[in-house]
Amino acid sequence: MTRNSPLRLRLVAEFLGLFVLTPFLVAVFLPPSAMLAVLLVVTAASMVLLHRTPGFRWRDLAAGWRRVEIWIVAAFSGVTVAAALAVVTLVAPEAFLGLYRLDPVTWLAVMVLYPFLSALPQEIVFRPLFFLRYGRILPAGRMVLVLNAAVFSLAHLLYWNWIVATMTFAGGLVFAWAYVERRSFPLAVVLHAAAGDILFTVGAGVFFYTGTVVRPF
Numbered sequence: 001m002t003r004n005s006p007l008r009l010r011l012v013a014e015f016l017g018l019f020v021l022t023p024f025l026v027a028v029f030l031p032p033s034a035m036l037a038v039l040l041v042v043t044a045a046s047m048v049l050l051h052r053t054p055g056f057r058w059r060d061l062a063a064g065w066r067r068v069e070i071w072i073v074a075a076f077s078g079v080t081v082a083a084a085l086a087v088v089t090l091v092a093p094e095a096f097l098g099l100y101r102l103d104p105v106t107w108l109a110v111m112v113l114y115p116f117l118s119a120l121p122q123e124i125v126f127r128p129l130f131f132l133r134y135g136r137i138l139p140a141g142r143m144v145l146v147l148n149a150a151v152f153s154l155a156h157l158l159y160w161n162w163i164v165a166t167m168t169f170a171g172g173l174v175f176a177w178a179y180v181e182r183r184s185f186p187l188a189v190v191l192h193a194a195a196g197d198i199l200f201t202v203g204a205g206v207f208f209y210t211g212t213v214v215r216p217f
Helices: 006-029 032-051 058-062 070-091 098-102 104-137 143-154 162-180 185-202 204-208
Strands: none
Touching: 006 032, 006 104, 006 143, 032 104, 058 185, 070 162, 070 185, 070 204, 098 104, 098 185, 104 143, 104 162, 104 185, 143 162, 162 185, 162 204, 185 204
């Protein structure tokens, strides 16, 4: 594939539209309440693009279950708990265990549904689609992991919060590592689900609540 071939140009346009333009438009022009609808549309479009990617097979996504090692999940969860506690203590101490204290039923629903309704679709978009469909136009080596984490963080621009940007960049690096280095999509999903459940339990989920978003303009 040459530098200016039609296929390369089309992939570049898709990549920029999906991973750069869409989050920018959502953050600047759409109300935060539209996030769920946008996520559904983007996930559906991503699944179509992924299905049409040469060499991709849906059953391959489950191939890495044996590489979901408990020690990795436990270590990541421990670091996430510590980071969430530090952020909540320093920035929003009143939010500590806030969702659980305010509404245990809603908290339980979030714990059960987050892995399937948020972590899984996000991982489909930012891991298999990103690396399999657009890998040929992306930088080689581990810099691609940094780029993946950057666009994952950019997707959360709508919160206009440096804490969210930092957390999602760090999480994106870990999830990308799990998918690329450990060759395990299930591990990436499990780690993402664990991170979300921990953040919403400890209280850092308040930074990911669209009802509190304030645009800086």
